[in-house]
Every structure is written in C-alpha cells, then in structure tokens.
Amino acid sequence: MKDFLGKDFLLKNETAKVIYNQFAKDLPIYDFHCHLSAQEIAQDKVFLDVGELLLKCDHYKWRLMRICGVPEELITGNASFKDKFLAFANIMPSVVGNPVYHWTHMELKKYFGITEPLSAQNALSIYNQANEIMADGSFSSQKLITKSNVALIATTDDPSDDLIWHKKISEIENFNTKVVPTFRPDLACNLLKDGFSTYIEKLGVSADTKISSLESLLSVLNEKLDFFEKHGSRIADHGIENIPNYSCEFGEAAVIFKKALSEKVSQIEAEKFLYFMLAHFAKEYSRRKWAMQIHMSVIRNQNSKLLSKLGSDCGIDSSGDVLQAKSLGKLFDEVENSTEMPKTILYSLNPTSNYVLSTMLGNFAGDVPGKMQLGAAWWFCDHRDGIIEQLKLLSSTGSLGCFVGMLTDSRSFISYARHDYFRRILCSLIGEWIEDGEMYSDMESLNELISGISYNNAVEYFEM
Secondary structure: OOOOOOOOOOOOOHHHHHHHHHHHOOOOEEEOOOOOOHHHHHOOOEOOOHHHHHHOOOHHHHHHHHHOOOOHHHOOOOOOHHHHHHHHHHHHHHHOOOHHHHHHHHHHHHHHOOOOOOOOOOHHHHHHHHHHHHOOOOOEHHHHHHHOOEEEEEOOEOOOOOOHHHHHHHOOOOOOOEEEOOEOOHHHOOOOOOOHHHHHHHHHHHOOOOOOOHHHHHHHHHHHHHHHHHOOOOEEEEEOOOOOOOOOOHHHHHHHHHHHOOOOOOHHHHHHHHHHHHHHHHHHHHHHOOEEEEEEOEEOOOOHHHHHHHOOOOOOOEEOOOOOHHHHHHHHHHHHHHOOOOEEEEEEOOHHHHHHHHHHHHHHOEOEOOOEEEOOOOHHHOOHHHHHHHHHHHHHHOOHHHOOOOOOOOOOOOOOHHHHHHHHHHHHHHHHHHHOOOOOOOHHHHHHHHHHHHHHHHHHHHOO
C-alpha cells in the first residue's frame, strides 16, 4: 500500500514517475486565470490563521461544508476561523474522492509539512501546529506566491477598475512575479442583471464621460482595453450562461442598449445585445492580438436566500445546459469573416459540451499553434477524472502538444497545489500511453511535450 499523498501520489506507472520528476515538478507556474486580490498582493497581506488561509475565500470548501450539514455560521458566518477550521476538518473523512480532499492535504503538506489526514481527532493539533508555523509572518501573499514559484498571475478585473494595485505591484522591488489584469466586461454586456444602468453610469464616471449611447459605450470600452494593455494585459475573459441564439447588428443593438438604460428589456433583446457585444469584443481582441477566454454553461446564484445574504461567488452555482452549437459556430464565422478569430479558449461547466467545442474549434484554427483551445477542466470538472477526460478528448480531436494547460481559478494564495495535481495526472496519462505501446517518444520530445503543457505553451500563447 502506498503512503498517503506520498511522493508518487497520482503517478500510476514508472514512466510517469520519471517524466514528472524530470520535466514537470519544478517548472514555474503561469496562472493565466484566477480571482486573487491585486490589493492583497500589493499590500503583501500577512496570514496568521490557517483557518483564514484555507477557508476565507474558498467557495469550493464552503459548498462541501454545506453538503455535509455544517451550519452557515461556521462557513461564512461570524464564528472564529478556529471554529470554522475545526468544522471543516470534521467533514474531511466523508469527502474522500473529492478534489478538495486532495487539494487540502496537498496544501497542508506543501506549505506546512503536515502529512496527517485531517480529521476531527487531530484538527485542533493541526490548527495549532500550522498557526505556530505562521506566527513569524512568513505567510504573506507575496512570500506564498514566491514560494510557489509563480511566474505570472492574471487577476480578473472589471473595465471600471483603476488598476492602481496592479501599478503598485509593478513597482515592488524584489518581487519577481508578473501580475497583470484580465479584462472581464460581463457587467457591460448583461442587460438583465439588476443595476445595469447604475453600472453603466459607474463605467462612464471611471472614464470621465457620460455613456448615453452604444457608440459612447464602445468608445469607453475600447479606451479601457488600451488602459489594460498599458498595465501588461493581453487577455480577456467572458463569463456567460450560454451562447446567444440571436444575432444582432449595430443599429438594433443601439436601440436595445438605449432602452436598457431606462427600462427592462426582454430575454430575446438581451440575447441579441450579448451576441453583438461578444462579436465586437472578439474583433477587437483579434485586432490587438489578445487572447479571449469564454466560460460558459453555468447557472449562477440559484439559491436566492444565500445570494441576498452573502452575494455572488459563495458556492451556489451549478452546471448549466449544453451549449447551442450552431449559435457558437455562427458567432465565430461572423468574426472570422469580418477580421479573423482571436486566440480563443473555451471552457464549459457542462462536460457534455466539450466534444462539440473541441470539434468546432478546429474549424477556425490556423496561424498560431493551438490558436483555438479547449480549456482545462473547469470548476466542477477539475477533479482527477474530469482532468483525464479533458486531456483524452483534447488529444483525440486536436493537438495535446499545443495545450496551454492548467489554471487555478481561485481566490486562495495556496491553491497552486492544483497545478501540481494537474501535472501529476498529465504525466500519469502520458506514462500509461508509453507503457502500453500507444506512444513512442524519446526523452527530448517528452520534455518538450510535458514542459510545454505545464508551462511553456502558455508563455508563448499569451505573450505577456
């Protein structure tokens, strides 16, 4: 029997052990999508409580605690971080097989040297041990990032953000991680979201102008793209439930936008406007040689009671419907014929959509290796089996060697263990193919493949 989370964790064959240790283990991390706070990085926030470090911002863990019947007071309430940690430890034995079970123990091992399986029996001892290690102030955001060997972090940022914290980060001496903003214009595209007109007013204020027409909106957003690029960004992200079914030209979109500033629009009008905005942004990204990410097939904020109490991103979202393949193809074709598709990464929270995505992306490929990407297994799919299935599908329908690899999608400064989790699974799969005689490769080509997927491809792809 293997040791719990031992050195060969998830490495299922001898070849996997060799290629992981030689080519993947010590590579830097290029985290091109996360939700870390630029302010906390700039101010080098110090963590002194392991309960805060593990639980304060991790809705994956919150969701599991609710599933196991933990009272909300011990999840997002006013209970102490000590009590929250003890409650979380209590559920650990019952969530075996969940990626959070793996990630939590990998985090404890990597950052604290703690290898015991977390449980109610040892929770207090581990809590005290971890806090003793943290007491010297060495668990600060910048030190944790440096310890994790992170080369780049792309935060997620609204166009109205002044990016002052990114500027401050760029001026920090002896901090070598590049931190760039990601342009996330969702609030400017979703006409049905409460407070849309208020947001448009806020966006206008941030640009010292009044937005009263679609033309002025697009002008401001294009200025914001310039602003983000001056701060090192060459990457955008869109979070949508699904691709709209209805196309739309500028004239109709202008009328719909004007209406949305003063009254509610219909579902169809909102879809038309979103389609227009996605096409507009894709053309802009193509012109600027940026990369576009689209996260889709998600239903957000389904528990309205918790939403009103806690706000969004509190662990009450779920997988959505299968995407509308024809609508996606139509959108891409419009952009391709107008300019050309930008570098694009698509993520679906409904894994049954991945085959459609992977086969469609090949229709608009060219010019850049891996220009059109099936994104890493995302959110509810980034468990061991989900990662394996994504890798198999990608290799079956496209080019695994062009894949830009893993991201954290996290708000935690110790979530970088997820990159190691991914690399171990990747090496195990490649090792299996080699040992089964399905793949021939010498060590030089293996190095190129593994280091490419783990790090190098992302560096070349995003050009940041």
